[in-house]
Structures are given as C-alpha cells and as structure tokens.
Amino acid sequence: MTSAAPAPDLYIGLMSGTSLDGVDGVLVDFQQDRCQVLHYASRGFDAGLRTELLALNTAGDNELHRAALAANALVAHYADVVQQLLSQAGLPPQAVRAVGAHGQTVRHRPQMFDGTGYTLQLNNPALLAERCAISVVADFRSRDVAAGGQGAPLVPAFHHSVFGQAGQTVLALNIGGISNLSVLPADGAVTGFDCGPGNALMDAWCQRHTGQAYDDNGAWAASGTVLPALLEQLLAEPFLQQPPPKSTGRDLFSLDWLGSRLDGLPPATRPEDVQATLTEFTARACADGALRWGRDATQLLVCGGGALNGQLMARLAALLPGLQVQSTTASGLPPLQVEATAFAWLARQTLRGLPGNLARVTGAHGPRVLGAVYPA
Missing domain, CATH: 3.30.420.40 (ATPase, nucleotide binding domain)
Known part of the structure; x- marks a missing residue:
C-alpha cells in the first residue's frame, strides 16, 4: 500500500x-x-x-x-x-x-x-x-x-536556507533600492548587513535626466565616464565604514544626499558621467562589504533588480576577481x-x-x- x-x-x-x-x-x-x-x-x-x-x-x-x-x-x-x-x-x-x-x-x-x-x-x-x-x-x-x-536585514536566515552550501562560504547580495549582503559560512554562523545604496540613486538620477524609471541593463552608465573626485566623495560616506549590525534606507541615500555631493561639479558635467559614477559607487560599496566580511567566500549570488543591470554585474565581477559572481538564477531562484x-x-x-x-x-x-x- x-x-x-x-x-x-x-x-x-x-x-x-x-x-x-x-x-x-x-x-x-x-x-x-x-x-x-x-x-x-x-x-x-x-x-x-x-x-x-x-x-x-x-x-x-x-x-x-x-x-x-x-x-x-x-x-x-x-x-x-x-x-x-x-x-x-x-x-x-x-x-x-x-x-x-x-x-x-x-x-x-x-x-x-x-x-x-x-x-x-x-x-x-x-x-x-x-x-x-x-x-x-x-x-x-x-x-x-x-x-x-x-529590524533589517531580515533575509539572511532565509538566504542560508536556500543558498547555503556545505563546506564553503557563499555570499548572497540583494540589490534592491538598498543593497544588503548575507554572509553564509560553512559553519552556519550567518551574518548580514545593509552595505549601501542599490538602485535607489541610479534610478532617481536616470528618472530625472532621461524620464526612464531605470537604466536598462546599465547602458546609460556604460556610455559615461566615472568621475574620480565625485566617486571619492561618495565613498567617504561614514555609513560605509560602520561595522555591522547596520541598516539604512532612503532616509540616508536620497537625492538630497547626492545633491550635496554634486555641488562644485563643473556646470558642463554630463549626466551620463554622474550615472557611471553612481553605478561604480554602488558596485564599490557592495564589493567592499564582500571583501571585508566574506574573505573566504567562493561565490557571490546576486538578486534583486540590480542583478539585471549588466554594467553593474560586470563591475562587481571586476572588483571581486576571486569570486564567482552570478545571479541567483544559477541556484534555482530568479532574482526578482x-x-x-x-x-x-x-x-x-x-x-x-x-x-x-x-x-x-x-x-x-x-x-x-x-x-x-x-x-x-
């Protein structure tokens, strides 16, 4: 029976x-x-x-x-x-x-x-x-x-249940409006934190200057050139250096926050160069979190809308050459x-x-x- x-x-x-x-x-x-x-x-x-x-x-x-x-x-x-x-x-x-x-x-x-x-x-x-x-x-x-x-992030326990792998440390990076990183070590001692802005600044700048809700595949950013002085100002944000536990949101990473750092840029600055810099900033903030808190990791699984941004994914892969960087589709769960x-x-x-x-x-x-x- x-x-x-x-x-x-x-x-x-x-x-x-x-x-x-x-x-x-x-x-x-x-x-x-x-x-x-x-x-x-x-x-x-x-x-x-x-x-x-x-x-x-x-x-x-x-x-x-x-x-x-x-x-x-x-x-x-x-x-x-x-x-x-x-x-x-x-x-x-x-x-x-x-x-x-x-x-x-x-x-x-x-x-x-x-x-x-x-x-x-x-x-x-x-x-x-x-x-x-x-x-x-x-x-x-x-x-x-x-x-x-x-109160955030709450997803690391879930990330461990679906993405954790025996014998190795895996990183799960969600790039929504804000980015959060889960560190899923082999011993099960999961950690995680918000690591900085995700799509929020890139989307807002794109909406303001192109009328589009987001930068499709990061093509607009790819057409620009990173502005080193602006990137340095963005990366100087104290939140990025705070140790976990930490979380953030639009309360910090808003257009007002960005505007105060754009003061002093030459009037002829191209908006696509600002977009390229915002994309690089987002990638750097995420990569820094991975390098500082996931040193023995072998894989970075990316979810959220940011996983569909080819330029952003390419920059993550370049900044993290020791990691296999791919979307969560590879683990059976599409990013969205x-x-x-x-x-x-x-x-x-x-x-x-x-x-x-x-x-x-x-x-x-x-x-x-x-x-x-x-x-x-």
Whole structure:
C-alpha cells in the first residue's frame, strides 16, 4: 500500500521594495521544508502612487492622511497580485495558509532619537485579509526593533536556507533600492548587513535626466565616464565604514544626499558621467562589504533588480576577481523572486511560532517571532 503524498504547504509572499517600481509576488510550496516557487506575478506602480510613496519618505503636509490612503492603494496592488497567483495556480484562497506582506518602507530610523527609534512600513493588512480571504502576516520589522535591533536585514536566515552550501562560504547580495549582503559560512554562523545604496540613486538620477524609471541593463552608465573626485566623495560616506549590525534606507541615500555631493561639479558635467559614477559607487560599496566580511567566500549570488543591470554585474565581477559572481538564477531562484519568497518564508516562521530574525545580524537582544497575524 503506497503512502499518500505530502500535503502542500502553500504561502504567498509579496515584496515592494525601496526601488519603488512595483510589487513582486510568489506562490511557494514549503512541503517537507523545501522551498519551491510554483508561480510568480508582478504589478508595476502607476506614476501617481510611486510619486506619493517617494514623497512620503520625507516630512510633508497632511502626511498621516496621505499615508493612510497610499497604504490602501498599495493594498489594491497587493490584492491584484494575490489574485493573479491564485488564478495561475487554479486554487481557492483557502488553499493558501497565509500571505506575507512586508509593506512599503517609508521611514527607517532604528535606535535613533529615544534609543529605540522606529521603522515604518505603509500597509493595511486588515484590508488585504478582507480583499483576499487569506490570513495575512505583516509588520515583520517592528518586533526586532523593539528588542533593540535594526529590524533589517531580515533575509539572511532565509538566504542560508536556500543558498547555503556545505563546506564553503557563499555570499548572497540583494540589490534592491538598498543593497544588503548575507554572509553564509560553512559553519552556519550567518551574518548580514545593509552595505549601501542599490538602485535607489541610479534610478532617481536616470528618472530625472532621461524620464526612464531605470537604466536598462546599465547602458546609460556604460556610455559615461566615472568621475574620480565625485566617486571619492561618495565613498567617504561614514555609513560605509560602520561595522555591522547596520541598516539604512532612503532616509540616508536620497537625492538630497547626492545633491550635496554634486555641488562644485563643473556646470558642463554630463549626466551620463554622474550615472557611471553612481553605478561604480554602488558596485564599490557592495564589493567592499564582500571583501571585508566574506574573505573566504567562493561565490557571490546576486538578486534583486540590480542583478539585471549588466554594467553593474560586470563591475562587481571586476572588483571581486576571486569570486564567482552570478545571479541567483544559477541556484534555482530568479532574482526578482528572492525577496518575495523570503517574506513567504517569514510568514511561515510566524505561523509556526519560530523566530524570523538573527540577533547577530540585526543586533536584537535575541531571537524573536516576528510579525502580526490578521486572520482570514
């Protein structure tokens, strides 16, 4: 008599990162503790929502009202992606245990002001649970911050579960709006930290000067020439030299931050040369983190939108000649699916009553079960 096949253990993960380009969603099966992405869907932000989310990263008029409505609009995008995934799979909502919905980070100031600080992700998980008829797990970062941590990055534990390899140290680099590096050593003592800007500055500069949301494949940067004096100023940012645990966001790496470093450039400076310099800056910040904290690594796996930037990937490979630099596709998980899958994994950790953070990564007082659950 044959035994029955294991029951699926289905979760949906949603991610809208600091790149502000839209929502990525995955339907994942974790049966027998494996991680198999069954379906992927995405939806881009319309220009109005993207502009509002970007504006809410800084203080402004009537921002509590605007933030609440932006959260509702964001959830409409989330719900649409969930419905796309269910439709692709031919499944009813009841087949999915939970949706992990990170929300949209608009402020990230842990350990500041009063010693605890805060991290703020726009979301309306109650509305999402109503729209989707699936339990929602959200607000992953705040418990870690309450426990004295940075609240970020939260993905290193997940990276270890899917990319870790016996007998060698692997590095996993996520290049979203901000870049974060996970160091996955053979002994399992995982570390990780935000290493600097990812796409945020490159995208913002490209949008300002070309009207395009991003520099496709880094072609515009490749047409420019790196400005050594500007690069030196960018690399002088103190955050880059801070030891982990550390995290950052648009609170630091904004166009205002960049603007203060562009003062004094000759008026005839070509914008494509600034783009080339921003791309080199991003690559250098990531490579420096890898060289300082992953000295015995053999492989760098890159995910996030930055993995699709050929110029940026080429510069990483040149700066890290001792490492095999490739996208996470080589490990079976395409770059745009990794972060969403991580939040499906974190939602599963929450429902199982298991910690989602690593204290040595975030600096929290210890492991904590993360997130708040909004039942279907």
